[in-house]
Amino acid sequence: MTTTLTELEKGRLRELLRKESFNPISDEVLNRFIALGEVIELTAQTTFIAEGALDSNVYVLIDGVVRTWFWDGDVERTKSFGLPATIYICYHSYVMNSPSPIAFETCCKSQLLRVPKPKFEHLLQTSNEFAYWMVGDMQGQNYYFEKIDNMIKGTAHERYVALVKNRPEIAQKVPLKFIASYLGITPQYLSLIRKKER
Numbered sequence: 001m002t003t004t005l006t007e008l009e010k011g012r013l014r015e016l017l018r019k020e021s022f023n024p025i026s027d028e029v030l031n032r033f034i035a036l037g038e039v040i041e042l043t044a045q046t047t048f049i050a051e052g053a054l055d056s057n058v059y060v061l062i063d064g065v066v067r068t069w070f071w072d073g074d075v076e077r078t079k080s081f082g083l084p085a086t087i088y089i090c091y092h093s094y095v096m097n098s099p100s101p102i103a104f105e106t107c108c109k110s111q112l113l114r115v116p117k118p119k120f121e122h123l124l125q126t127s128n129e130f131a132y133w134m135v136g137d138m139q140g141q142n143y144y145f146e147k148i149d150n151m152i153k154g155t156a157h158e159r160y161v162a163l164v165k166n167r168p169e170i171a172q173k174v175p176l177k178f179i180a181s182y183l184g185i186t187p188q189y190l191s192l193i194r195k196k197e198r
Contacts, residue, residue, distance in 0.1 A: 001041045003111075005062075010034055013062055013113075016085035023136030029129050036123060037115035042106045045175075049090050049104040054097070056117040059088040064110025065173045069181065070102045078182035080145070081107070081170050087137060088112075107174040156185045160193050 005013065014030045039062065042048060049055045051070060066082045079102060082088065090100040094117060124131045148166075153159065160183060164171045170179065180190040 003039045003041055005034070005039055009062070013060070013085070017060070017137075020085045020087075020140050021133050021136035022140055023133045025129060025133040029127055029133070032127070033115070033123060033130060034113065036119040037113040039111060040114055041111050042109070044106060044108045044110075046110075047103050047105045048112065049088070049093075049100050051101065051103040052099045054093050054099055055090050056093045056097070058094075058115040058117065058120045059104070060113040060115070061086045061088070062111040062113055064112075065107040065170060066104060066110060066112075067107050067174070067178055067182070068102050068104055069178075076181050077184075078178055080148075081167070081174065081182065083167075083169055087141070107170075107178055156183055156189065157193050157196070159183050160190065161197070164197075 010031070013034060014027060017030060018025065037058075037060070040048070042064075048059065061082055061084050063084055066086065066088065068079045068082075068088075070077055070079060088104055090102075090104070092098045092100055124134065154162070160179075163179070163183070176190055176194075177187045180187045183190065185193075
């Protein structure tokens with residue numbers, strides 16, 4: 001289902017996006033970016049880029065939680081979780097025009113901005129400010145992945161405690177089976193860990 005953002009929601013999204021990048025950006029350019037896309041509302045556990053699909057769109061998570069995952073043999077592995085203002089691009093499709101090796105799925109009711117690649121590329125080419133800001137966003141995401149890798153390590157119990165401490169929204173909104181997949185343990189073992197933490 002597609003919808004439109006109110007001015008208040010646009011303002012909230014601008015502030016969230018501003019916090020995700022190391023580089024500054026004006027309201028005017030952020031408004032141009034937001035205006036390029038359509039807002040889609042998805043229910044929990046809805047795949048918006050399937051493994052094996054070709055999708056060069058750019059997505060911005062407005063509300064909810066998204067996970068990326070892949071099949072590791074017969075086991076589903078959650079690679080990452082994203083919170084509002086995370087920008088999703090399947091680089092296999094966007095850069096190489098090849099199918100996605102991973103799936104992008106909502107963990108709860110979520111809202112995303114979907115921007116077609118040609119419109120996104122045009123803004124990158126015509127606005128140095130936007131291009132500079134996007135470099136900062138990518139640097140921020142890479143920094144964040146390194147930070148998470150550093151924070152969430154140790155035993156399964158220690159990794160779960162670190163996840164709850166550093167990203168409580170995930171523990172509150174994401175089904176246990178996805179958290180277990182992210183931690184590399186079974187849902188049953190995660191239930192035992194959670195009982196110990198109560």
